[in-house]
Amino acid sequence: xxxxxxxxxxxxxxxxxxxxxxxxxxxxxxxxxxxxxxxxxxxxxxxxxxxxxxxxxxxxxxxxxxxxxxxxxxxxxxxxxxxxxxxxxxxxxxxxxxxxxxxxxxxxxxxxxxxxxxxxxxxxxxxxxxxxxxxxxxxxxxxxxxxxxxxxx
Numbered sequence: 427x428x429x430x431x432x433x434x435x436x437x438x439x440x441x442x443x444x445x446x447x448x449x450x451x452x453x454x455x456x457x458x459x460x461x462x463x464x465x466x467x468x469x470x471x472x473x474x475x476x477x478x479x480x481x482x483x484x485x486x487x488x489x490x491x492x493x494x495x496x497x498x499x500x501x502x503x504x505x506x507x508x509x510x511x512x513x514x515x516x517x518x519x520x521x522x523x524x525x526x527x528x529x530x531x532x533x534x535x536x537x538x539x540x541x542x543x544x545x546x547x548x549x550x551x552x553x554x555x556x557x558x559x560x561x562x563x564x565x566x567x568x569x570x571x572x573x574x575x576x577x578x579x
Contacts, residue, residue, distance in 0.1 A: 431500050434474035437487075439506045441472070444491045461486040499529045 446452055454472070458465040463483055470476040471483075488495045493509055500506045528536050 429501065431502060431506065432474060433471055433477045433479070433498070435503070436498055436500065436506060437468075437472045439503065439510070440487070440491045440493070440497075443507070443510050444493075457487070457490060461490050463487070494525075496525055496529060 441451055444452065446456075454465055454468050457463070458468055463486055467476060467479070467483065471479055484498050485495060488497060491497075497506065497509050500509065528539055531539070
């Protein structure tokens with residue numbers, strides 16, 4: 427079983443990396459007031475005394491810091507920073523949910539899902555190709571079509 431980055435480290439990265447509009451770090455009190463999570467709970471999560479909070483607590487933190495819930499499923503600091511660096515991450519809710527749900531599956535199940543995704547990608551590619559209107563492949567072909575239409579008039 428792979429080790430995950432500790433919740434304390436994940437919370438520390440959030441507080442160190444995500445900044446207030448004024449450019450300063452958020453305070454525990456600001457986060458507590460905005461999320462409804464008690465100041466003590468946030469402090470204990472940050473210090474490592476609480477390492478298995480309720481899902482609603484993680485959801486509230488994810489919303490507040492504008493990160494996907496799967497942020498809390500990261501295994502490395504690099505994964506955390508990667509999620510924080512992608513400005514479009516929250517614009518892809520379905521993709522985020524797929525990734526989050528797949529992360530709890532066995533490697534074999536993840537490989538099976540990846541194979542299914544590849545099948546869907548190929549079907550979409552074929553659908554796009556068959557629905558494209560055919561365009562002249564060269565200007566001479568276009569001119570040839572124009573000549574025929576002029577002959578008919």
